[in-house]
Amino acid sequence: MIYQNGEILFFRSLTSTEILFIIAILTISWLVMKLNRYWIPFLANKFSGKRRLYILALMPILRLIIIVGVFIIIFPLIIIPTTENLIAFLGAMGIALGFALKEYISSLIAGIVTLYEMPYRPGDWIEINGIYGEVVSIGLRSLELRTPDDNIVRIPQLRMWDSPIFNSTSGSRELLCVTDFYLNPKHDASLIKQILYDVAITSPFLQLKKPVEIIVKEKPWGTHYKLKAYPVDARDQFQFISDLTVRGKKALLDLDVKFNTVMQVIHSEQSVDNF
Numbered sequence: 001m002i003y004q005n006g007e008i009l010f011f012r013s014l015t016s017t018e019i020l021f022i023i024a025i026l027t028i029s030w031l032v033m034k035l036n037r038y039w040i041p042f043l044a045n046k047f048s049g050k051r052r053l054y055i056l057a058l059m060p061i062l063r064l065i066i067i068v069g070v071f072i073i074i075f076p077l078i079i080i081p082t083t084e085n086l087i088a089f090l091g092a093m094g095i096a097l098g099f100a101l102k103e104y105i106s107s108l109i110a111g112i113v114t115l116y117e118m119p120y121r122p123g124d125w126i127e128i129n130g131i132y133g134e135v136v137s138i139g140l141r142s143l144e145l146r147t148p149d150d151n152i153v154r155i156p157q158l159r160m161w162d163s164p165i166f167n168s169t170s171g172s173r174e175l176l177c178v179t180d181f182y183l184n185p186k187h188d189a190s191l192i193k194q195i196l197y198d199v200a201i202t203s204p205f206l207q208l209k210k211p212v213e214i215i216v217k218e219k220p221w222g223t224h225y226k227l228k229a230y231p232v233d234a235r236d237q238f239q240f241i242s243d244l245t246v247r248g249k250k251a252l253l254d255l256d257v258k259f260n261t262v263m264q265v266i267h268s269e270q271s272v273d274n275f
Contacts, residue, residue: 014078036063036066037059043055044056059122060122060137060138107142110156110157110161112140114143121138122135124167124170125169125237126166128145128164129159132148140157142154169234173233175234177230177237177240177244178241179245180224180226181224182224182225183259184260187223187255187258193216196214196227197214200227203247210229212229214226214227221260227248
């Protein structure tokens with residue numbers, strides 16, 4: 001414990017050189033974190049598959065390392081590093097932040113838990129609170145999603161406490177795509193299955209190592225076909241579904257197969273409810 005004129009010293013007397021050094025450290029760390037958000041995705045996009053995902057996963061880890069490093073460097077320059085001062089500082093900071101930044105701290109804690117449990121990582125395609133997109137970056141307070149419409153959505157990490165998280169990729173490049181076809185029941189189901197299978201395996205976006213499945217379910221309004229397949233890369237999912245839809249529809253129309261419209265489906269469901 002250090003005293004001066006009978007009083008306990010808490011803060012150090014900083015020289016102009018030390019003040020400039022602290023400002024320089026904060027500025028450099030801020031610039032490095034800004035660059036971290038651009039050069040890591042730039043580097044990751046030069047790769048594909050799991051290597052791209054591993055490189056993107058470095059972003060939140062490097063950010064955490066920078067924050068901890070800056071704190072370790074600056075703290076002993078400002079606070080006299082005694083046990084009593086450390087306890088007093090942490091206690092005062094905890095009380096102040098606990099009241100003023102309750103939700104913010106909860107998001108930070110959730111962010112730390114996220115870095116440990118890894119329920120999602122950069123490059124994953126997830127859905128939270130009805131928002132679907134690719135994880136662009138993971139911060140201690142929030143994560144960023146890029147939606148299919150190319151919008152960036154920031155979601156507080158606090159949402160992971162009380163919201164289900166749907167992860168379509170879980171750290172891999174495989175993502176199951178489902179293409180739906182709603183047909184009039186008057187057709188040869190085995191022939192339709194074969195045609196849809198041929199449409200899938202001839203797609204330039206198809207990942208040949210993964211299986212192609214066609215699920216058929218009879219509904220009161222007709223027959224529902226689900227064509228399930230995997231694109232080569234998760235980022236191709238929308239082009240893949242569009243390709244299967246366009247070519248599948250053309251192949252079915254060439255057979256003179258009739259599609260059910262929305263009004264037919266609604267009318268059939270209302271008839272079943274009335275019955």
